Amino acid sequence: MELENDRYFLRLPRYQDFNQWHRLRAESRKFLEPWEPTWRRDELTEGAYRARVVRGKQEYASGQAVPLFIFLKGDMTLVGGVTIGYIRRGAAQSCMIGYWMGERHAGQGHMFAALQLVIPYIFAGLELHRIEAACIPDNARSIRLLEKAGFQQEGYLRGYLKINGQWHDHVMFSRLATDTDKGRKTDS
Numbered sequence: 001m002e003l004e005n006d007r008y009f010l011r012l013p014r015y016q017d018f019n020q021w022h023r024l025r026a027e028s029r030k031f032l033e034p035w036e037p038t039w040r041r042d043e044l045t046e047g048a049y050r051a052r053v054v055r056g057k058q059e060y061a062s063g064q065a066v067p068l069f070i071f072l073k074g075d076m077t078l079v080g081g082v083t084i085g086y087i088r089r090g091a092a093q094s095c096m097i098g099y100w101m102g103e104r105h106a107g108q109g110h111m112f113a114a115l116q117l118v119i120p121y122i123f124a125g126l127e128l129h130r131i132e133a134a135c136i137p138d139n140a141r142s143i144r145l146l147e148k149a150g151f152q153q154e155g156y157l158r159g160y161l162k163i164n165g166q167w168h169d170h171v172m173f174s175r176l177a178t179d180t181d182k183g184r185k186t187d188s
Contacts, residue, residue, distance in 0.1 A: 067081065097131055
């Protein structure tokens with residue numbers, strides 16, 4: 001599974017990505033921890049990474065999730081990741097997205113560019129109707145990103161996810177297949 005344009009290359013994580021992943025996550029730990037579930041003691045070990053890759057392949061094969069690493073196409077530098085998760089079929093036809101960016105790559109438009117590849121894949125490739133994303137209300141960068149990517153704020157979820165050891169309220173955003181790039185509904 002690969003998505004690409006002239007500047008970015010997104011694909012499933014591989015074992016050989018460990019060194020880049022480890023370096024980026026380790027140097028970005030303080031930057032990422034406030035927004036992520038509590039890191040386990042073995043979070044950055046090669047064994048934990050290998051288990052993550054195996055789980056990602058299984059979830060992709062079963063249609064439950066699509067975990068993707070984001071690379072700069074020129075030199076294949078890993079800058080972050082985005083996961084299309086909690087894929088629901090049947091009446092829902094929806095998914096949740098989550099994402100992370102290495103600290104030294106944050107604020108440079110990489111995640112917005114990645115979403116410009118991921119969103120069409122979700123709607124046309126996976127044929128889903130709805131994308132959801134939740135973020136902590138204090139995460140102004142994430143809120144701006146979602147709004148710029150055409151997501152609309154839907155509501156406030158109390159004690160929604162346990163992040164960095166604490167239950168946090170979240171703001172829920174969504175984008176529908178019938179929304180335009182600005183998040184407004186089309187006539188169809």
